[in-house]
Amino acid sequence: DQQVKQNSPSLSVQEGRISILNCDYTNSMFDYFLWYKKYPAEGPTFLISISSIKDKNEDGRFTVFLNKSAKHLSLHIVPSQPGDSAVYFCAAGNAGNMLTFGGGTRLMVKP
Amino acid sequence: DAGITQSPRYKITETGRQVTLMCHQTWSHSYMFWYRQDLGHGLRLIYYSAAADITDKGEVPDGYVVSRSKTENFPLTLESATRSQTSVYFCASNLAGTDEQFFGPGTRLTVL
Numbered sequence: 001d002q003q004v005k006q007n008s009p010s011l012s013v014q015e016g017r018i019s020i021l022n023c024d025y026t027n028s029m030f031d032y033f034l035w036y037k038k039y040p041a042e043g044p045t046f047l048i049s050i051s052s053i054k055d056k057n058e059d060g061r062f063t064v065f066l067n068k069s070a071k072h073l074s075l076h077i078v079p080s081q082p083g084d085s086a087v088y089f090c091a092a093g094n095a096g097n098m099l100t101f102g103g104g105t106r107l108m109v110k111p
Numbered sequence: 112d113a114g115i116t117q118s119p120r121y122k123i124t125e126t127g128r129q130v131t132l133m134c135h136q137t138w139s140h141s142y143m144f145w146y147r148q149d150l151g152h153g154l155r156l157i158y159y160s161a162a163a164d165i166t167d168k169g170e171v172p173d174g175y176v177v178s179r180s181k182t183e184n185f186p187l188t189l190e191s192a193t194r195s196q197t198s199v200y201f202c203a204s205n206l207a208g209t210d211e212q213f214f215g216p217g218t219r220l221t222v223l
Contacts, residue, residue: 043214097142101154
């Protein structure tokens, strides 16, 4: 049973528009969430995180929203750029430093 | 080189052979992790270690063995490789008490 799910395997957007990547989780004990970005033949790199006590965290073009009642988080990228084309993983963690990852969403930003 | 490195980057082996994947980090992070990435499954935790000589199972540990005699190294051994272990393997580390894990570049393993 997957505790963290990314239901959209792929997403295509036009350069300059908003990209919205979604993630759902089932375990209410998760107390922080992260987004990672992965290019081909490289390891995932950290993008942005949010604590369960917050509902929004912003870093430049990237904003993560958390809806605890719906057990849902989303990553907004505005404006999207071709260099944002990658696979995005959401991850959830709790005490113990372990992360549970979603299956990933491939974002394609068209020029 | 500073950071986290993995070797080899690519490996082809045969069913039944023993394979060891290496992971080395220079940050003295206490926590280290091994994941495998498969299509549709994202990253699944194989084993993790909270400190030297302390290891524990993750979500998919069967068929794998780890050791951690030094803080900076965390090798992963497939004692008798199977085709189902064909995957991309990522090592990661983080500092105790922090959220972000730092990942190595990965090892692509093919078991024929």
